[in-house]
Amino acid sequence: MRAYVFEPREKRQPSLTAELENAGVEPLFVGEDFFETGLAPLTQPGNEVRAILIGESDNTHAQIRTIRKAGCANPVIVLRDFRNSQDTSAALDRGADDVIVSPIKGSEVVSRINSIVRRFHGHAAESVEVGELTAFFDGRDPIVSGARIKLSKREHSIFQHLALNSNRVISKNAIYDAVYGMSADQPFDKVIDVYICKLRKKIAAAATSGSQYIETVHGRGYKLSAPEEFDLPNPEQQGSPRARPLEARA
Incomplete structure (x- = not known):
């Protein structure tokens, strides 16, 4: 499984990388320009399964809105430092699929991505x-x-x-x-x-x-x-659909 990861705090990237890789996720870290120039390929068939993980920043809500305006149906999960019901509600209203609060566990991230992807394809069950x-x-x-x-x-x-x-x-x-x-x-x-x-x-x-x-x-x-x-x-049910x-x- 591959995922785009925006984490503006470089000091957090190594621990996040280790957690994701241990759970079988291959992270590709991206910068702010990704939301302006890197979204087009994600609108192509087959690319909708790649999750976008967004670390907390002042631009989080704008980034979510940009992703959805570009036509991307990819799973979008916000990684927050602390619980904040108002901010979580705003992120979900702008198009995020889920919000995970630290400490981030790779296994939980994978399960949430899988849940979003299978429902996108019409499968509610595991x-x-x-x-x-x-x-x-x-x-x-x-x-x-x-x-x-x-x-x-x-x-x-x-x-x-x-x-x-x-x-x-x-x-x-x-x-x-x-x-x-x-x-x-x-x-x-x-x-x-x-x-x-x-x-x-x-x-x-x-x-x-x-x-x-x-x-x-x-x-x-x-x-x-x-x-x-x-x-x-x-054959024993003649006339059955x-x-x-x-x-x-x-």
Whole structure:
């Protein structure tokens, strides 16, 4: 997980970095100019999952307003030093998603980001079921046909992005940007295809049906969805409406 972090007090950056990195968050510290010149990429598909953490300053409310006026739907969390109900209410009214009061704990930050992101994508629960597959939004590896499959860090990032958008086609560029967009060291163009291939093999090996679950939609991208047999109506229920995917019944 990656996050933009605005913390104007440099002395606080090392401890905040350590806390976030221990929880699996890769922070990218930004300056004031980020709110004027750095928001445009966040309006592109796939980038809405990157959180923006804003340390307390005199410009906090203006920064939140700028983010939302730019059309960014990213999770915005304000990091405050002390409780202040009036200021918290103002931050939320201006578009912040949450406010966390010191001491900042990385695990809490991650849970709050995950909650905001999954609700943005229409998932209220901590997981979603797609056929034999259960995908979690809290960092756990997926379960396929009752067995947990182990994913690498990159595999997990790509899989979670597909799971958040399950039953929808996601372009390779959107997946790439969500996983690598903030990295200065951009990998080769086929890297997403390689990881998709690895994910398919792991899922198919664990699935009772042998299904790969990740479909290539030529010219458009990839889609995580259940095999057709999970969507077929029960033959004993003649005239019944078409069965919904397991995700819709979860």
